[in-house]
């Protein structure tokens with residue numbers, strides 16, 4: 001409301017100013033008819049001009065900083081302006097504060113850059129001044145010495161201006177790069193802090209778009225425009241001083257255009273900001289669609305879904321294109337206006353200035369200087385206008401980046417416990433759990449279990465029963481809705497995160513390797529860069545020992561560069577079985593006390609499975625193990641078996657006791673054996689003597705839900 005009031009007042013002031021300027025113009029064109037009233041008109045016009053300018057600037061700043069977005073309705077006059085800010089407005093202010101704090105670290109650099117810019121601006125203003133003098137010395141005074149001396153001075157000034165302009169540009173580019181690195185690092189740090197649920201509920205394309213496109217927009221646009229903005233502002237200020245010196249009358253005529261330009265910037269800035277936000281969102285959507293297909297190319301290919309993937313991407317690109325067209329139209333209108341404006345100013349100035357020269361109230365050289373000043377001022381103002389709209393676009397992108405940087409993880413920070421002795425007693429006490437993305441679906445309903453040190457406990461049951469969710473809770477990827485997950489009698493959240501991940505190691509269903517050497521993949525999370533003291537980083541011997549235990553050493557040594565062989569992006573250059581064995585070595589090199597095995601062989605073919613399983617069976621003797629198992633041999637060898645169905649422990653006991661109980665487990669075993677007979681005959685005929693035991697959890701219990709086969713679950 002306050003901003004709107006200022007706008008109305010500005011319009012009234014503009015009207016007053018127009019009348020005053022008209023009177024002043026009459027005085028300039030027809031001297032003497034209005035006596036000394038010209039001076040009075042001039043002062044009045046300056047005062048109103050300044051008022052208009054400040055009012056417009058204030059309104060524009062309010063708009064850009066987001067105050068106005070919270071406005072509208074209610075008893076507005078009774079409330080202070082900031083009381084009416086909504087979430088978006090507060091976000092905008094905190095965005096600006098955060099951006100300033102990012103730049104603050106480069107203050108000395110920016111000060112030097114600004115000073116160099118000020119000197120360059122002075123030089124820019126002196127060039128037209130000396131140009132006018134040269135014309136006067138050559139045409140009116142006909143003084144050859146002065147002419148030559150001023151030409152020399154002009155060369156020196158031009159040279160100095162070029163040097164200081166270069167220094168300013170270089171320093172701002174350095175500041176821009178530092179800002180870029182800082183904002184990306186902060187964003188990446190913030191992402192690393194987020195809870196797992198954030199990554200499952202936010203599309204990866206959206207996150208990477210924030211990290212790549214938006215941070216680039218923010219850093220490039222803000223720094224570049226800060227540079228251009230400061231340069232233009234100092235240039236405009238210097239030029240105005242020289243303009244007044246050349247002719248105060250003409251200066252006032254050109255001065256009337258400043259509020260007009262600011263008004264255009266304000267309207268265009270608001271429009272462009274919204275549009276830029278929409279364009280960025282649309283691009284992020286398109287990226288997400290592309291990424292979904294590209295990251296699952298095998299699935300796309302195996303379903304011959306290339307056309308639908310292309311159509312989905314094209315549809316998104318089309319929406320993006322339409323928005324860009326709208327943006328281009330807005331930009332075209334803006335460019336037309338800002339191109340016409342300087343020419344109009346030139347014509348008016350020439351007309352009035354020519355009259356002043358004819359009336360002997362101004363020299364021809366001063367008029368030439370003045371025309372050059374006007375060109376320079378126009379350039380500076382136009383650059384300021386561009387800066388204004390580019391800032392608006394950058395702030396749109398910055399809002400999203402800063403929002404993400406400031407996002408507080410929805411998991412409490414882990415504690416700092418690092419006990420020197422750890423027996424590995426794992427307990428779940430009456431744990432209830434729902435995923436944050438589906439709070440109404442109860443995944444675990446009051447699960448209590450205890451795995452004693454050195455014990456091997458197998459979790460079996462139908463797909464979707466909640467087995468992996470138990471493992472995720474032990475890993476503290478999520479918090480239980482109620483109940484507690486405990487290690488050695490203490491809540492898992494009390495332990496130091498790094499300590500926990502070293503003592504409780506997970507071998508997941510789908511191992512993920514990174515584009516680095518085999519050795520570094522095994523050492524993942526245990527390097528000096530991870531904050532591990534050098535003496536605690538496992539040695540090469542330890543890495544090889546872990547690889548031997550994981551049945552991985554031989555195939556690693558057979559690779560061209562052994563442990564230094566690059567695994568390729570996501571481990572593409574390795575087979576599923578090889579990746580899984582490296583993942584097992586990665587768990588073993590930590591020398592953990594508790595091992596969590598989440599169907600570590602389910603995604604493998606039977607040959608790989610046999611090798612991996614052998615490694616797992618060997619490991620299980622030495623650790624406290626919670627294993628989600630689908631091989632009968634693993635389950636049968638476990639000290640205890642828990643059958644998890646519909647989020648609860650349906651049965652528990654040893655293989656023998658459960659098999660005889662006639663319950664869910666015995667049904668699973670019976671069905672597995674009946675399948676085994678047919679699988680065995682198939683397997684023996686196809687591959688010799690190895691028998692591929694089918695998955696326990698792919699066999700539906702009589703009363704259990706239907707569930708996909710492993711082949712269906714295979715994410716490819």
Ligand SMILES: Nc1ncnc2c1ncn2[C@@H]1O[C@H](COP(=O)(O)OP(=O)(O)OP(=O)(O)O)[C@@H](O)[C@H]1O
Nearest residue numbers: 200435437438443462463464465466467468469697
């Ligand atoms: N990230 C998630 N967000 C929401 N729901 C999930 C998530 N992960 C799993 N679920 C749901 O939780 C339930 C239990 O899943 P969970 O993976 O724990 O079962 P499981 O017994 O391990 O199954 P499987 O043997 O197929 O791996 C399922 O209904 C599943 O759809």
